[in-house]
Amino acid sequence: MNADIAFDEERPEQQSVVDYKKNQKQRKLLAYLYAEETCTLARLTKVLHSSVPSVTNLVDELIQDQWVTPIGMGSGSNGRRPVLFGLNNQYHYTAVLDVSTHDTKILFMNTQRIVVHRSDYPLQLINNPDYILSLVDCFTLALTDSGLLLAQLVAVGVSMPGLVDARRGINLTYKNLSNGYDSLTQCLSEKLSKPAYILNDTKATVLGESRFGNAKGKQQMLAINIDWGVGLGILVNGHVFQGASGFAGELGHIQVEPEGELCHCGKIGCLDTVTSASALVRRVQRDVQAGQVSKLAVFRQEADRIDIDEIISAARHGDSYAIDILHGAGLQLGKGLSVAISLFNPEVIIIDGVLAEAATFILNTIEQALSKYCLSDFRNDLTIEITQLNGAAKWLGTHAYMMEDIFANY
Secondary structure, rough: OHHHHHHHHHHHHHHHHHHHHHHHHHHHHHHHHHHHHOOEHHHHHHHHOOOHHHHHHHHHHHOOOOEEEEHHHHHOOOOOOOOOOOEEEOOOEEEEEOOOOOOEEEEHHHHHHEEEEEEEOOOOOOOOHHHHHHHHHHHHHHHHHOOOHHHHHEEEEEEEEEOOOOOOOEEEOOOOHHHHOOHHHHHHHHHHHHEHHHHHHHHHHHHHHHHHHHOOOOEEEEEEOOOOOOEEEEHHHHHHHHOOOOOOOOOOHHOOOOOOOOOOOOOOOOOHHHHHHHHHHHHHHHHEEEOOOOOOHHHHHHHHHHHHHHHHHHHHHHOHHHHHHHHEEEEEHHHHHHHHHHHHOOOEEEEEEEHHHHHHHHHHHHHHHHHHHHOOOOOOOOOOEEEOOOHHHHHHHHHHHHHHHHHOOO
């Protein structure tokens, strides 16, 4: 009898081990389908090191939970075409809130990373709790316009500039956003009625490039996000390097001009002050108002109409002043990147952000600066490329950050 009692007491524990192993396989299966998009049962058995009946049961359960669906037929050598499975793109939508100091974009994406709806708003990030209220209003409007229901969303992810500690859900650069809450994620989760994630915009960019861009499969990579600020995403041994508090990669705040301008961070001559889109726009506006000879002089009486797109357009039309401005930014970026290259010895550097549109004018000067400031041995196995994701790296990275966490905790 004692033996029978002992056996009965162990069964729940044994059952939990079985469930745990099954959940591990389901997590791995979902993550694999997310990365590879489609797969046959035969391939999944190899990936999961399991039998066909076992994998079939796993897939059937995930189909019932509306995570997986048959999506077509593959090619077969014996005349019988296997069924292809993928993530179900009719359920489990996510919202990506792309927040910047310039504007706010809200995108709704399905499990296959396709943007099903996008809304752009002239909502600029400010360090005030009122911004969150405005952001919630924009989200509600965008959700209505999308035709989706709140119940169809599984999570909301926010990419934003600043010193973001994703683990704790806080942004130390914009501390006042979550006034009255322990974290920004708690604040957003309560106001949006969905699990919320926040991620530094450059970390999102490097994650997107490493998962779906030219850096896919690379182990050592840098992604420089030249936007309204300058950030550096770092991939070390295939993983995004966060640093102790998630702040690693603030390349924009290394000093390049000791006698330069005051940066918004309080320091003097940061890389941000000479290479960010906002810094270039301010400089051009001042120069044009002061009488600078340029095609942009047509804006002399309305200098505030000059934006980064106008500067790049002028350069493309041969304006020597605009070209010099962009060349100068490329030189300073190269100097800053030479420091990062010496520290991390990457295989590839991906250039992203609004200034990626000016690749023709900055890429050569970046390479010239690297040749001047980097040890030649560091350049031998290094390539520098412009993103091929057409501005989507940040959104894709934010989406991957959410989905990979959801799968890891499935």
